[in-house]
Amino acid sequence: MFGLGVLLIILGLIIGPLPGPGGILLVAPGLALVLKTSMWAKRHYVKFKRWQPKAGRWTDWALRRGSAKRREELAKADQTGPDN
Numbered sequence: 001m002f003g004l005g006v007l008l009i010i011l012g013l014i015i016g017p018l019p020g021p022g023g024i025l026l027v028a029p030g031l032a033l034v035l036k037t038s039m040w041a042k043r044h045y046v047k048f049k050r051w052q053p054k055a056g057r058w059t060d061w062a063l064r065r066g067s068a069k070r071r072e073e074l075a076k077a078d079q080t081g082p083d084n
Contacts, residue, residue, distance in 0.1 A: 005033030 008030025016023030034041045049056030060068030 001033050002037040005030045005037065008033065 008026045010030075012023040012026030012028075012030060015026060035045055045056075045059075049059075057068070
């Protein structure tokens with residue numbers, strides 16, 4: 001799975017300069033596969049999210065990460081509070 005993810009990322013970077021969204025459609029699933037299978041990639045992703053919180057939020061949304069959805073639900077629950 002890791003190798004397939006890396007292959008998709010490389011193909012996406014090669015196709016990226018061509019007109020159309022082809023590169024993005026390959027890089028995003030490739031990145032998702034790499035993040036699911038590699039602890040090294042996860043550590044670097046966490047560092048990136050700490051460095052760029054807004055961009056990290058968007059990448060979580062784009063990758064449809066379950067942990068991001070759980071954090072969003074917890075944040076909404078904290079904002080409403082138990083008294084409301």
